Structure formats: C-alpha cells, structure tokens
Amino acid sequence: xxxxxxxxxxxxxxxxxxxxxxxxxxxxxxxxxxxxxxxxx
Amino acid sequence: xxxxxxxxxxxxxxxxxxxxxxxxxxxxxxxxxxxxxxxxxxxxxxxxxxxxxxxxxxxxxxxxxxxxxxxxxxxxxxxxxxxxxxxxxxxxxxxxxxxxxxxxxxxxxxxxxxxxxxxxxxxxxxxxxxxxxxxxxxxxxxxxxxxxxxxxxxxxxxxxxxxxxxxxxxxxxxxxxxxxxxxxxxxxxxxxxxxxxxxxxxxxxxxxxxxxxxxxxxxxxxxxxxxxxxxxxxxxxxxxxxxxxxxxxxxxxxxxxxxxxxxxxxxxxxxxxxxxxxxxxxxxxxxxxxxxxxxxxxxxxxxxxxxxxxxxxxxxxxxxxxxxxxxxxxxxxxxxxxxxxxxxxxxxxxxxxxxxxxxxxxxxxxxxxxxxxxxxxxxxxxxxxxx
Numbered sequence: 292x293x294x295x296x297x298x299x300x301x302x303x304x305x306x307x308x309x310x311x312x313x314x315x316x317x318x319x320x321x322x323x324x325x326x327x328x329x330x331x332x
Numbered sequence: 333x334x335x336x337x338x339x340x341x342x343x344x345x346x347x348x349x350x351x352x353x354x355x356x357x358x359x360x361x362x363x364x365x366x367x368x369x370x371x372x373x374x375x376x377x378x379x380x381x382x383x384x385x386x387x388x389x390x391x392x393x394x395x396x397x398x399x400x401x402x403x404x405x406x407x408x409x410x411x412x413x414x415x416x417x418x419x420x421x422x423x424x425x426x427x428x429x430x431x432x433x434x435x436x437x438x439x440x441x442x443x444x445x446x447x448x449x450x451x452x453x454x455x456x457x458x459x460x461x462x463x464x465x466x467x468x469x470x471x472x473x474x475x476x477x478x479x480x481x482x483x484x485x486x487x488x489x490x491x492x493x494x495x496x497x498x499x500x501x502x503x504x505x506x507x508x509x510x511x512x513x514x515x516x517x518x519x520x521x522x523x524x525x526x527x528x529x530x531x532x533x534x535x536x537x538x539x540x541x542x543x544x545x546x547x548x549x550x551x552x553x554x555x556x557x558x559x560x561x562x563x564x565x566x567x568x569x570x571x572x573x574x575x576x577x578x579x580x581x582x583x584x585x586x587x588x589x590x591x592x593x594x595x596x597x598x599x600x601x602x603x604x605x606x607x608x609x610x611x612x613x614x615x616x617x618x619x620x621x622x623x624x625x626x627x628x629x630x631x632x633x634x635x636x637x638x639x640x641x642x643x644x645x646x647x648x649x650x651x652x653x654x655x656x657x658x659x660x661x662x663x664x665x666x667x668x669x670x671x672x673x674x675x676x677x678x679x680x681x682x683x684x685x686x687x688x689x690x691x692x693x694x695x696x697x698x699x700x701x702x703x704x705x706x707x708x709x710x711x712x713x714x715x716x717x718x719x
Contacts, residue, residue, distance in 0.1 A: 292469055296475065303479045319556070326553075328418070329439075329456045329460050332414060
C-alpha cells in the first residue's frame, strides 16, 4: 500500500461529519470499527 | 404479574444481588448460549444471519419451558456479515455453533508490543488490519467504500440483535442482562494478537512490554465504551477471563490484576456499571490475591470449578458468586436425583445473599445438559431459593 490505512478511516470519518454526524459520534464509530476488525471478527 | 411487572421484578432480583442486598429469592441465570438453538430445533446459522425472529423464537421456546430470571446473552456476538466484506475473520458459524478457524489469533509478531503500547488505534489500523485482511491492499477510494459498507453491516448487526433483546424483555418479561462483551487487556493479546505461545513467551521475556501494552489497551477500551454513552440499563459488561489461570500467581498479580482492578474501579466503583466475569478454570490459587480488588462494586464472578463455598466466602463484598449447577449433574444424573442436589447447593450458597444460581459453564450443545434435569433444577431452585 502506498498510503497508511488510517487515511482511509480518517476519510470515512470526515465524510460522516460532512454528512451531519456529530464529530464525537463519528470518531467513536471509527474507533469501534477498527476495534471490531481486530478484536471481534 | 403482567410481563412489564415480571420484567421489573426480575431486574430487581439482579439489582438487589449485585448491590449486595438480599433479593426476594436467588436469581436464576444459567448460561445457555447455543444450547437453546439445539433444544428448540432452530438453525443457529439462520438465527444469527438470516432472520432474527428465529433467534427470538429459540429463546422463547427455552423461556417457556425453563423457569429462569434472565437470559444471560442472545449469543449472537460476532458480526459475521461485517467480516464477509474482508473475506471472513477468525470465526465461522454453522449449525453446530460458532467455531474458530485457522490461526488468526496470532497477527502480531515478536517485538511489536511497544508499537501497540504507543498508539493502539494507529497500530491496529495501519499495521494489523492490512496484515489480517489482505483485501485492504487496494486504492484508498476502494478502502473508503469498503469501510463504509463494513460500518453499515456493523450497525445493522447491532439493530438485528437489539430488536431481539427488546422483544425478549417486552414479550417474555425476561431481562437480557449482558449487553456488551469486553476483554481484559491480556485476554485481547491472547485471543486476537499473540496467541497462547506468543503471550506466554512475552510474559517470560518482556513483562514490562506486556504491562505497557495492557495499559494502552485498557485506556482504548475505556474510551470506546465511555464515548458510546450506553443507557443506564445497558451498563452491564461481560468479560470471559481466559488467560489468568495459565499464569503463575505472581505473574497474575503483577501483570493482570492491576488492570482488572483499574477496570473495576473505573467502570464499577466510579460509574456504577455491573461487571460480569466468567472466571474460567480453577481460581483457588488466586483467591488471596483477589483480596486486592475493591469492595462494594457491582461485580459478578461465574466460577467454573473450585470450592464454591470457600470462593463465595473469600470474595464476599468483592464479587457475587454465580454458579452451583455442575455439568456432571446436568449431564449424568437422573432427574429424581436433581432436587436434593439443588437443595444441598442452596443450603450451602444461598444464606446471606451474594448468590446467582446458574450453570458453572456455557452450554453449547445438547450433550452439555439433559433438558429434563435442567428444567427440574430451575423449577426446584425457583421455589427453594426464596429468602
């Protein structure tokens, strides 16, 4: 990969916020999906 | 009592017992997990993936036949559909239940604990996720779409389960007590990052690095749960404790206990969460060390083996004892022997409160317990357990 995967997560977070999701909620959602990727599935 | 009153009554049984007060009677909460699907003849795979009415129906059949005061969990704890986006994860589900596949539990290499300790979120995202899921080796735009799809599936899975929980509580008058499962830091490292051989080697070679990684993992988990602003009714976190009894007691005291203690202090003492630990294997050699845990918090310990009365007495004020119904009795005894066994257990463990009656293990398959013994045990317990 020529970029860090966190860039993709950050882009998703920015998109959610620009679509009206509160910043804290978007951040929590990204944290949760990252956690589930490694520690759930 | 109507369903609403029944729900409130049952919730109060648990609320009293975890608040160290004597309830109206001993609450009954066996861990029946995927046993209920075998018992009710409903496909586990379909119930988890296709139609949440099947999930509800399986639990309803169980609750109609077996007098219990709570469903511990609806058991659908892995978001399989989310995993499919990435080519699948470390679990699969079929009609026998949830199985671990491959060796996905070791995705961290030797020498990476300090990287993990430095920044959990970044290390997970930049290093472990692409390593675990090669599908991420694609353009940023495609990964953005992939992550959005995964988030949708994760949210849908929460709604799928939430609807079932709501129906169980409203239509059956039964509380579903465990709303979220969490892991102690060293169990995260064991189950998902380093596997048994890796973590055992780390404990011997680099204990300070394990400690540092555990500190960061606990902070990450605490932030994640606290940021999610769980409603008060949902503040019941379940944690199976996998690794402790494989540690020497002095290693447990040095590397595991500090985080268990902090977890109880932060969630239990300061914020009033109920913390439900599945104390796997034999904890007898660790009981003295557990005296360091705070008193007065809402903590339950489900003990698999050991001397029940001694455990209950030694941990009084620190943990409510859950258990008492042995696998050997459910599997091998005759039905007419069960009543005496239950009464003997209650004579020993019920006095003074601090006791939840249930299986000492998770029932996964029909072989884990004869239905007639199970129904008899709970029926006797409901009557005999009155205070």
